[in-house]
Amino acid sequence: MPELPEVETIVRGLGPAITGRLVTEVVVRESRLRERLAEDFAARLTGRRLVDLRRHGKFILIDLDDGRVWLVHLGMSGRFTLGDGSRSALPHDHVVVRLEDGRALTYNDTRRFGRLAVVPREAVGVETVAGVDALSDDLTAEALYAAARRHGRTTMKALLMDQREIAGLGNIYVNEVLFHAGVRPRRRASRLTRTESGRVIAAIRLVLAGAIARGGSSISDYRDGFERFGSYQFEHQVYDRAGEPCLRCGEPLRGCVVTGRSTFYCVHCQR
DNA sequence: CATAGCACCTGAGGGC
DNA sequence: TGCCCTCAGGTGCTAT
Numbered sequence: 001m002p003e004l005p006e007v008e009t010i011v012r013g014l015g016p017a018i019t020g021r022l023v024t025e026v027v028v029r030e031s032r033l034r035e036r037l038a039e040d041f042a043a044r045l046t047g048r049r050l051v052d053l054r055r056h057g058k059f060i061l062i063d064l065d066d067g068r069v070w071l072v073h074l075g076m077s078g079r080f081t082l083g084d085g086s087r088s089a090l091p092h093d094h095v096v097v098r099l100e101d102g103r104a105l106t107y108n109d110t111r112r113f114g115r116l117a118v119v120p121r122e123a124v125g126v127e128t129v130a131g132v133d134a135l136s137d138d139l140t141a142e143a144l145y146a147a148a149r150r151h152g153r154t155t156m157k158a159l160l161m162d163q164r165e166i167a168g169l170g171n172i173y174v175n176e177v178l179f180h181a182g183v184r185p186r187r188r189a190s191r192l193t194r195t196e197s198g199r200v201i202a203a204i205r206l207v208l209a210g211a212i213a214r215g216g217s218s219i220s221d222y223r224d225g226f227e228r229f230g231s232y233q234f235e236h237q238v239y240d241r242a243g244e245p246c247l248r249c250g251e252p253l254r255g256c257v258v259t260g261r262s263t264f265y266c267v268h269c270q271r
Numbered sequence: 272c273a274t275a276g277c278a279c280c281t282g283a284g285g286g287c
Numbered sequence: 288t289g290c291c292c293t294c295a296g297g298t299g300c301t302a303t
Contacts, residue, residue, distance in 0.1 A: 003296065034279070034298080058297080076297055077281080092281085111280045113297060129298095154274065163298080170296055219296065220283075239296095260276065262294085 002074045004134055004168030005211035006222050006230065007055050012212075014082055014225040015053040018099065022049050025098040029089065033112045034075065037095070044118040045070060045097060057130040057167025068118050071127060075113030077221040081106050110221065134168035134204055141198040148197065152190030158259045159189045160200075169204070171261045172217055172239045177203045179238045184270045185258045210235060238264040 002010075026045045031037035038044075049065040060080065062070040072080055085104045089096075095107040095116060107116060119127050132139045147165050148156070160166060160174045169177065178185050180203035183196055192200075216222060216230030219240075223229060237247050242255025246266040256263050 006296080073297085075280095076295070110282070111295090111297095113280070115298095151273080158274080161297095172296055217296075222296070259274090261297095 002078065002216070002222055003058060003170035003173050004055075005173070005208055005232065006216035006224075007058050007060060007074070007168075008135075008212050009216045009230060010080055010225040011053055011055045011060055014080075014105075017082055017103075017225075018050050018105065019053055020049065020051070022100040023047065023097055024100050027096040027098075028094070029096070030092075030094040030112075033094065033109065033114055033116065035115055035117075037116060038118070041116065041118060044068065050099075056124075056128060056133055057163055058170070059128045059130065059167075061124060063121070064118070067121055069121050069124050071115065071117045071119060071124070072107070073115040075109060075111065075115070077111040078107065078109040078114035079221070079223055079227075080225060081108070081223065081227050082225055083227075128167075130163050130167035131165045132167065134166050135208060139166060139201065139204070141194065141201045144201055145192065145194055145197040148189040148192040152188065154189050155185060155258060156183055156187045156189055156192060156200075157185035157261075157263060161259070161261070168208075172219075172236070173207055173211065175239045175264050176207045176237060179203075179265060179270060180207055182270050185263045185265055187271075238266065240264065 023045050026042035028037060028042055050062055051065050052063040054061045058073060060072040064070060074080060082103055082105050085102045092110045093106050093108045097105040148159060151159050157174055160169050181199040183200060211232040214230055214232035214235060215224055217233040218229040219233055238253055241253050242264055243252050246253055246269055249268045251266060251268045253264055253266055
Protein backbone atom coordinates (compact mmCIF):
# COMPACT_ATOMS: atom_id res chain seq x y z
CA MET A 1 0.00 0.00 0.00
CA PRO A 2 2.30 2.75 1.06
CA GLU A 3 4.83 3.96 -1.43
CA LEU A 4 7.20 6.89 -1.11
CA PRO A 5 4.58 9.68 -0.96
CA GLU A 6 2.58 7.93 1.76
CA VAL A 7 5.67 7.22 3.85
CA GLU A 8 6.92 10.79 3.33
CA THR A 9 3.56 12.14 4.47
CA ILE A 10 3.72 10.05 7.64
CA VAL A 11 7.30 11.13 8.36
CA ARG A 12 6.58 14.83 7.79
CA GLY A 13 3.52 14.64 10.01
CA LEU A 14 4.99 12.66 12.87
CA GLY A 15 8.48 14.16 12.83
CA PRO A 16 7.77 17.37 14.76
CA ALA A 17 5.39 15.54 17.08
CA ILE A 18 7.67 12.79 18.29
CA THR A 19 11.31 13.80 17.85
CA GLY A 20 13.00 14.33 21.19
CA ARG A 21 10.43 12.19 23.02
CA LEU A 22 11.31 9.39 25.39
CA VAL A 23 9.84 5.91 24.98
CA THR A 24 8.38 4.83 28.32
CA GLU A 25 6.72 1.55 27.42
CA VAL A 26 6.52 -0.86 24.47
CA VAL A 27 3.66 -3.34 24.26
CA VAL A 28 3.95 -6.14 21.70
CA ARG A 29 0.55 -7.71 21.17
CA GLU A 30 1.50 -9.73 18.08
CA SER A 31 5.10 -10.46 17.13
CA ARG A 32 4.33 -12.61 14.08
CA LEU A 33 4.83 -10.09 11.30
CA ARG A 34 6.34 -11.25 8.04
CA GLU A 35 9.61 -11.43 9.93
CA ARG A 36 9.03 -12.29 13.59
CA LEU A 37 9.72 -9.36 15.91
CA ALA A 38 13.06 -9.77 17.66
CA GLU A 39 12.85 -11.03 21.27
CA ASP A 40 14.55 -7.88 22.52
CA PHE A 41 12.59 -5.44 20.33
CA ALA A 42 10.72 -3.88 23.25
CA ALA A 43 13.83 -3.77 25.42
CA ARG A 44 15.83 -1.99 22.74
CA LEU A 45 13.21 0.74 22.41
CA THR A 46 12.18 1.24 26.01
CA GLY A 47 14.01 4.12 27.66
CA ARG A 48 15.35 5.41 24.34
CA ARG A 49 14.82 8.91 23.08
CA LEU A 50 13.60 9.38 19.47
CA VAL A 51 16.27 11.68 18.06
CA ASP A 52 15.19 12.03 14.45
CA LEU A 53 12.59 10.72 12.03
CA ARG A 54 13.51 10.24 8.38
CA ARG A 55 12.71 8.15 5.33
CA HIS A 56 14.60 6.13 2.77
CA GLY A 57 12.52 4.66 -0.02
CA LYS A 58 9.54 3.08 1.70
CA PHE A 59 11.29 2.76 5.07
CA ILE A 60 10.62 5.01 8.03
CA LEU A 61 13.90 5.41 9.94
CA ILE A 62 13.82 6.59 13.53
CA ASP A 63 17.21 7.43 15.03
CA LEU A 64 17.55 6.48 18.68
CA ASP A 65 19.79 8.12 21.27
CA ASP A 66 21.96 5.00 21.58
CA GLY A 67 23.16 5.03 17.99
CA ARG A 68 20.69 2.45 16.79
CA VAL A 69 17.86 2.95 14.33
CA TRP A 70 14.25 1.83 14.58
CA LEU A 71 13.14 0.62 11.12
CA VAL A 72 9.47 0.64 10.17
CA HIS A 73 8.25 -0.80 6.87
CA LEU A 74 4.50 -0.77 6.35
CA GLY A 75 4.25 -3.57 3.79
CA MET A 76 0.87 -3.51 2.08
CA SER A 77 -1.51 -2.66 4.90
CA GLY A 78 0.60 -1.17 7.68
CA ARG A 79 -0.44 1.96 9.58
CA PHE A 80 1.86 3.90 11.86
CA THR A 81 -0.12 6.44 13.82
CA LEU A 82 0.18 8.71 16.82
CA GLY A 83 -2.70 8.97 19.24
CA ASP A 84 -3.39 10.62 22.59
CA GLY A 85 -2.79 7.32 24.37
CA SER A 86 -6.42 6.57 25.14
CA ARG A 87 -6.99 4.26 22.18
CA SER A 88 -8.26 0.85 23.21
CA ALA A 89 -6.67 -1.92 21.16
CA LEU A 90 -8.21 -2.33 17.73
CA PRO A 91 -7.91 -5.51 15.66
CA HIS A 92 -4.38 -5.75 14.18
CA ASP A 93 -2.87 -3.25 16.61
CA HIS A 94 0.35 -5.27 16.88
CA VAL A 95 2.68 -2.90 18.68
CA VAL A 96 2.03 0.14 20.89
CA VAL A 97 4.88 2.49 21.83
CA ARG A 98 4.06 4.85 24.69
CA LEU A 99 5.87 8.17 24.97
CA GLU A 100 6.72 10.25 28.02
CA ASP A 101 3.99 12.78 27.24
CA GLY A 102 1.29 10.10 27.41
CA ARG A 103 0.76 9.79 23.69
CA ALA A 104 1.29 6.51 21.89
CA LEU A 105 2.52 5.32 18.51
CA THR A 106 0.54 2.35 17.20
CA TYR A 107 1.68 -0.09 14.53
CA ASN A 108 -1.42 -1.67 12.97
CA ASP A 109 -1.11 -4.09 10.04
CA THR A 110 -3.96 -6.26 8.80
CA ARG A 111 -1.92 -8.43 6.48
CA ARG A 112 1.25 -8.47 8.60
CA PHE A 113 3.54 -7.95 5.61
CA GLY A 114 5.35 -5.10 7.35
CA ARG A 115 8.54 -5.07 9.37
CA LEU A 116 9.72 -3.54 12.65
CA ALA A 117 13.33 -3.81 13.80
CA VAL A 118 15.97 -1.99 15.78
CA VAL A 119 19.36 -2.18 14.10
CA PRO A 120 22.79 -0.52 14.41
CA ARG A 121 23.10 2.65 12.36
CA GLU A 122 25.78 1.06 10.17
CA ALA A 123 23.38 -1.77 9.30
CA VAL A 124 20.60 0.40 7.90
CA GLY A 125 21.88 0.21 4.33
CA VAL A 126 22.11 -3.57 4.36
CA GLU A 127 18.85 -4.07 6.22
CA THR A 128 16.79 -1.90 3.91
CA VAL A 129 18.51 -3.21 0.74
CA ALA A 130 17.49 0.07 -0.78
CA GLY A 131 19.05 1.87 -3.72
CA VAL A 132 19.06 5.60 -4.39
CA ASP A 133 15.96 7.32 -3.05
CA ALA A 134 13.56 8.30 -5.81
CA LEU A 135 13.60 11.92 -4.60
CA SER A 136 17.37 12.15 -4.32
CA ASP A 137 19.26 14.56 -6.57
CA ASP A 138 21.56 11.62 -7.22
CA LEU A 139 18.82 9.99 -9.27
CA THR A 140 19.68 11.72 -12.52
CA ALA A 141 18.73 10.92 -16.10
CA GLU A 142 22.27 9.59 -16.56
CA ALA A 143 21.98 7.35 -13.50
CA LEU A 144 18.67 5.91 -14.70
CA TYR A 145 20.06 5.41 -18.19
CA ALA A 146 23.04 3.55 -16.73
CA ALA A 147 20.74 1.36 -14.61
CA ALA A 148 18.66 0.61 -17.70
CA ARG A 149 21.81 -0.54 -19.51
CA ARG A 150 22.77 -2.77 -16.58
CA HIS A 151 19.31 -4.38 -16.54
CA GLY A 152 18.69 -4.35 -20.28
CA ARG A 153 16.54 -7.48 -20.43
CA THR A 154 13.96 -6.44 -17.88
CA THR A 155 11.00 -4.14 -18.46
CA MET A 156 10.95 -0.48 -17.51
CA LYS A 157 8.18 -1.22 -15.07
CA ALA A 158 10.20 -3.89 -13.27
CA LEU A 159 13.28 -1.67 -13.24
CA LEU A 160 11.47 1.26 -11.65
CA MET A 161 9.93 -1.06 -9.06
CA ASP A 162 13.29 -2.62 -8.12
CA GLN A 163 14.07 -1.17 -4.68
CA ARG A 164 17.75 -2.13 -4.99
CA GLU A 165 18.06 0.36 -7.84
CA ILE A 166 15.51 3.05 -7.04
CA ALA A 167 13.93 3.18 -3.60
CA GLY A 168 10.39 4.36 -3.09
CA LEU A 169 8.34 3.67 -6.22
CA GLY A 170 5.65 1.01 -6.08
CA ASN A 171 2.89 -0.17 -8.35
CA ILE A 172 0.66 2.91 -8.31
CA TYR A 173 3.39 5.45 -8.88
CA VAL A 174 5.26 3.45 -11.51
CA ASN A 175 2.06 3.27 -13.54
CA GLU A 176 1.58 7.01 -13.15
CA VAL A 177 5.23 7.87 -13.85
CA LEU A 178 5.37 5.82 -17.06
CA PHE A 179 2.20 7.49 -18.29
CA HIS A 180 3.62 10.95 -17.67
CA ALA A 181 6.89 9.94 -19.33
CA GLY A 182 5.12 8.46 -22.38
CA VAL A 183 6.86 5.08 -21.98
CA ARG A 184 5.05 1.73 -22.03
CA PRO A 185 5.45 -0.48 -18.96
CA ARG A 186 6.70 -3.46 -21.01
CA ARG A 187 9.40 -1.49 -22.78
CA ARG A 188 12.73 -3.30 -22.52
CA ALA A 189 15.13 -1.31 -20.37
CA SER A 190 17.79 -1.72 -23.08
CA ARG A 191 15.53 0.21 -25.48
CA LEU A 192 15.19 3.27 -23.28
CA THR A 193 16.74 6.31 -24.95
CA ARG A 194 18.61 9.06 -23.11
CA THR A 195 15.81 11.48 -23.94
CA GLU A 196 13.23 9.12 -22.47
CA SER A 197 15.38 8.59 -19.43
CA GLY A 198 15.19 12.34 -18.85
CA ARG A 199 11.43 12.24 -19.26
CA VAL A 200 11.11 9.42 -16.75
CA ILE A 201 13.18 11.34 -14.20
CA ALA A 202 11.07 14.47 -14.71
CA ALA A 203 7.91 12.34 -14.37
CA ILE A 204 9.16 10.75 -11.14
CA ARG A 205 9.71 14.18 -9.60
CA LEU A 206 6.43 15.58 -10.88
CA VAL A 207 4.28 12.65 -9.79
CA LEU A 208 5.91 12.21 -6.38
CA ALA A 209 5.76 15.93 -5.59
CA GLY A 210 2.10 16.04 -6.58
CA ALA A 211 1.30 12.98 -4.50
CA ILE A 212 3.13 14.31 -1.43
CA ALA A 213 1.31 17.63 -1.81
CA ARG A 214 -1.96 15.69 -1.63
CA GLY A 215 -0.87 13.56 1.32
CA GLY A 216 -0.50 10.35 -0.70
CA SER A 217 -3.11 7.99 -2.17
CA SER A 218 -5.72 6.36 0.07
CA ILE A 219 -7.18 3.45 -1.89
CA SER A 220 -8.30 1.35 1.03
CA ASP A 221 -5.82 0.95 3.89
CA TYR A 222 -3.57 3.96 3.85
CA ARG A 223 -3.91 6.69 6.49
CA ASP A 224 -1.27 9.20 7.53
CA GLY A 225 0.36 9.43 10.96
CA PHE A 226 -2.79 10.97 12.40
CA GLU A 227 -5.25 8.60 10.68
CA ARG A 228 -6.09 11.07 7.94
CA PHE A 229 -6.82 10.11 4.32
CA GLY A 230 -4.65 11.18 1.41
CA SER A 231 -6.33 12.53 -1.72
CA TYR A 232 -3.94 11.83 -4.59
CA GLN A 233 -6.12 8.89 -5.64
CA PHE A 234 -8.35 11.51 -7.25
CA GLU A 235 -5.42 12.64 -9.40
CA HIS A 236 -4.48 9.22 -10.76
CA GLN A 237 -4.26 9.37 -14.55
CA VAL A 238 -4.09 5.63 -15.26
CA TYR A 239 -3.98 3.50 -12.08
CA ASP A 240 -7.11 1.30 -11.83
CA ARG A 241 -8.67 3.04 -14.84
CA ALA A 242 -8.65 0.19 -17.39
CA GLY A 243 -11.26 0.83 -20.08
CA GLU A 244 -11.79 4.42 -19.02
CA PRO A 245 -10.76 7.22 -21.36
CA CYS A 246 -7.19 8.51 -21.30
CA LEU A 247 -7.37 11.97 -19.76
CA ARG A 248 -4.93 13.21 -22.38
CA CYS A 249 -6.19 11.70 -25.66
CA GLY A 250 -9.51 10.05 -24.82
CA GLU A 251 -8.57 6.54 -26.00
CA PRO A 252 -9.64 3.75 -23.63
CA LEU A 253 -6.83 2.84 -21.26
CA ARG A 254 -5.36 -0.65 -21.38
CA GLY A 255 -5.14 -2.92 -18.34
CA CYS A 256 -2.80 -5.92 -18.18
CA VAL A 257 -0.35 -7.73 -15.91
CA VAL A 258 3.38 -7.00 -15.98
CA THR A 259 5.74 -8.83 -13.61
CA GLY A 260 2.70 -10.08 -11.77
CA ARG A 261 1.34 -6.61 -10.97
CA SER A 262 -1.70 -4.90 -12.43
CA THR A 263 -0.65 -2.42 -15.01
CA PHE A 264 -2.44 0.43 -16.77
CA TYR A 265 -1.33 2.51 -19.72
CA CYS A 266 -2.43 4.37 -22.81
CA VAL A 267 -1.55 2.65 -26.09
CA HIS A 268 -1.71 5.98 -27.88
CA CYS A 269 0.22 8.20 -25.46
CA GLN A 270 2.88 5.69 -24.37
CA ARG A 271 5.40 4.03 -26.73
C1' DC B 272 23.94 -14.00 -12.31
C1' DA B 273 19.56 -11.87 -13.66
C1' DT B 274 14.90 -12.37 -13.98
C1' DA B 275 10.09 -14.26 -13.45
C1' DG B 276 6.71 -16.44 -10.48
C1' DC B 277 4.72 -17.50 -6.39
C1' DA B 278 3.97 -17.45 -1.42
C1' DC B 279 3.09 -14.88 2.58
C1' DC B 280 -1.87 -12.92 5.15
C1' DT B 281 -6.39 -10.84 5.78
C1' DG B 282 -10.46 -8.56 4.13
C1' DA B 283 -13.36 -6.47 0.58
C1' DG B 284 -16.12 -6.87 -3.30
C1' DG B 285 -18.31 -9.20 -7.23
C1' DG B 286 -20.91 -13.09 -9.21
C1' DC B 287 -24.20 -16.57 -8.52
C1' DT C 288 -28.35 -13.75 2.59
C1' DG C 289 -24.35 -16.35 2.00
C1' DC C 290 -20.68 -18.81 -0.25
C1' DC C 291 -16.74 -18.84 -3.17
C1' DC C 292 -13.50 -16.77 -6.02
C1' DT C 293 -10.37 -12.99 -7.17
C1' DC C 294 -7.76 -9.21 -6.06
C1' DA C 295 -5.06 -5.64 -3.25
C1' DG C 296 -0.40 -0.24 -2.48
C1' DG C 297 5.30 -5.15 -1.08
C1' DT C 298 8.96 -8.14 -0.94
C1' DG C 299 11.73 -12.38 -0.38
C1' DC C 300 12.49 -17.03 -1.65
C1' DT C 301 12.74 -20.34 -5.37
C1' DA C 302 13.12 -22.08 -9.88
C1' DT C 303 14.63 -21.27 -14.33
